[in-house]
Amino acid sequence: MHSISVANVHKEFRIYDRPQDRLLELLLRQPRHRMFHVLQDISFDVLEGKSLGIVGDNGAGKSTLMKLLVGTLEPSGGQIAIRGQVAALLELGAGFHPEFTGRRNIHLNASLLGVPDDDIDAMENDIIEFSELRDFIDRPVKTYSSGMYVRLAFSIATMVRPDVLVIDEALSVGDIAFQKKCVQRMNEFRAQNKTMVFCSHSMYHVQELCDTAIWLEQGKIREIGKSDEIVARYEDHCNSRRVYTQGEAQANSHQAETPDAVKDCRILQTLVRNVDGELIDSIDPLQDFVMELQAEILNDDVTCYFGFALMKDLEEVMSSYLAIDRPEVEHGPFRKGEKITVQVRVEAMAMRVGKFHVLSGAADASGLLWYETRLSKEINVNPGKGWGTLVMRSSWSMQRD
Ligand SMILES: Nc1ncnc2c1ncn2[C@@H]1O[C@H](COP(=O)(O)OP(=O)(O)OP(=O)(O)O)[C@@H](O)[C@H]1O
CATH class of the missing domain: 3.40.50.300 (P-loop containing nucleotide triphosphate hydrolases)
Incomplete structure (x- = not known):
């Protein structure tokens, strides 16, 4: 009806x-x-x-x-x-x-x-x-x-x-x-x-x-x-149709400031590593890399859902990764004072050229309220050969009769 x-x-x-x-x-x-x-x-x-x-x-x-x-x-x-x-x-x-x-x-x-x-x-x-x-x-x-x-x-x-x-x-x-x-x-x-x-x-x-x-x-x-x-x-x-601007002020505006009393979790840092675990500030196109967040639980009996986003020029989300449906990532309940590290391995970075940031965050059980987000430092993609903004894994074939 x-x-x-x-x-x-x-x-x-x-x-x-x-x-x-x-x-x-x-x-x-x-x-x-x-x-x-x-x-x-x-x-x-x-x-x-x-x-x-x-x-x-x-x-x-x-x-x-x-x-x-x-x-x-x-x-x-x-x-x-x-x-x-x-x-x-x-x-x-x-x-x-x-x-x-x-x-x-x-x-x-x-x-x-x-x-x-x-x-x-x-x-x-x-x-x-x-x-x-x-x-x-x-x-x-x-x-x-x-x-x-x-x-x-x-x-x-x-x-x-x-x-x-x-x-x-x-x-x-x-x-x-x-x-x-x-x-x-x-x-x-x-x-x-x-x-x-x-x-x-x-x-x-x-x-x-x-x-x-x-x-x-x-x-x-x-x-x-x-x-x-x-x-x-x-x-x-x-x-x-967005016009992109860059700058530290904008980077800081992503660090949501919420009083501890109402957020259950604090993101301590967002890091980007290569697959050997070393911190990096640049990667090659099609390279694998690891996004990492380190968080501290601020209250007892907290349920937290973690997520990441790849941000282009601090404005545009290029791709997002949410732990809500991932059985391999625990959602709690966590104890006050617990320190948590979450990693996601991203395979074959598809950007051909440019810069990006990783944004990590923690949400409440409904997945609707992000208590806090924190940006990584800027990561450079070393320009590869070719044209265009993306590079995809591809395979070729050819026949001659
Ligand atoms: N009483 C009114 N007299 C003349 N124009 C009006 C009147 N009320 C609204 N408008 C015009 O109608 C258009 C639509 O306004 P409305 O407030 O519905 O948009 P909106 O989508 O809700 O925008 P926002 O996201 O900014 O709130 C606007 O151009 C506004 O200036």
């Missing part, structure tokens, strides 16, 4: 070049605007219990589509049908009254979502608990930081147990500990056969949390399909 059905939806906004044009149009009854087509020809369905991701560049129309789904905007044409109660987490602070306290906003929001007063009283504590805002809950929300807004909004939207949850970029605000709770809550939500629409610039989250995805481009659906396939093609598209 369809939980969400969108058919031939389009949305236009009227654009006025000068503020007074709006008034003149009214008074003179002569058009003084241009139409801006934000969404065109949008049709898709989401089955009950499934989750849909929306990806696309800035300005592609993602937020506008989310607002149409939850009804804060009306479509200019087409039909949107949603079964059941919808709860949404859209723009920061939308739905909150800035002068009211967090507690009053809980009641206001939950009653707008159709929750009876008695039920709101019963869930108030759980909402405050989940949001971790007990010390601030009786202050006006206008004094909240953006992270605090999201905590409260996410707690309300998921606690009222709607049939459909619509979330716009919530995971990008807030710290990693709260993100972890959000991901868990969203997974619980999926397990309860609820429907979810999730928009994010984090491709990993879209891939892992959504069954299908839509790639919006300039207001139109460019592709729709299984989330991992859409994410892969969208990433490929982004990589192909």
Whole structure:
């Protein structure tokens, strides 16, 4: 059964070049605007219990589509049908009254979502608990930081147990500990056969949390399909037009700084060795090499999933290696203080020329939250003969009759 059905939806906004044009149009009854087509020809369905991701560049129309789904905007044409109660987490602070306290906003929001007063009283504590805002809950929300807004909004939207949850970029605000709770809550939500629409610039989250995805481009659906396939093609598209820059500042920005209290593991170093175990800073094309990470476990009873990526010019992931499905790599539980070394042997380096870094990381059990990543030093590929960026193992043959 369809939980969400969108058919031939389009949305236009009227654009006025000068503020007074709006008034003149009214008074003179002569058009003084241009139409801006934000969404065109949008049709898709989401089955009950499934989750849909929306990806696309800035300005592609993602937020506008989310607002149409939850009804804060009306479509200019087409039909949107949603079964059941919808709860949404859209723009920061939308739905909150800035002068009211967090507690009053809980009641206001939950009653707008159709929750009876008695039920709101019963869930108030759980909402405050989940949001971790007990010390601030009786202050006006206008004094909240953006992270605090999201905590409260996410707690309300998921606690009222709607049939459909619509979330716009919530995971990008807030710290990693709260993100972890959000991901868990969203997974619980999926397990309860609820429907979810999730928009994010984090491709990993879209891939892992959504069954299908839509790639919006300039207001139109460019592709729709299984989330991992859409994410892969969208990433490929982004990589192909990226302008590369290098520099130490950028290298450092990959060293995610997370407080020890919320990460379970610290990556001490990422090393690159030849197959004899010697550290190297250059390799030949088609040579085998070993990526190594050394990590320290920071808490007891920790489950950690390790991974590596080969990074070109610090931006583009050329290939990734995750231990999640590798039986030969233990995932724990580990003890506090344990030191761990993980190695992956990469066979026949396919770059013909250029430089790369190895990025290593540790993720939590869900595989969604990377506690920390650390880059190796730059490795040079000694240019081999030939043309092109890649070199593949090949074998030749020839016949003469
Ligand atoms: N009320 C409005 N009036 C006029 N134009 C608007 C209005 N709301 C959005 N737009 C325009 O519509 C386009 C799509 O905006 P939207 O916020 O939906 O994009 P988005 O994909 O969510 O972008 P981002 O990833 O940056 O959040 C943008 O060019 C934006 O400027």
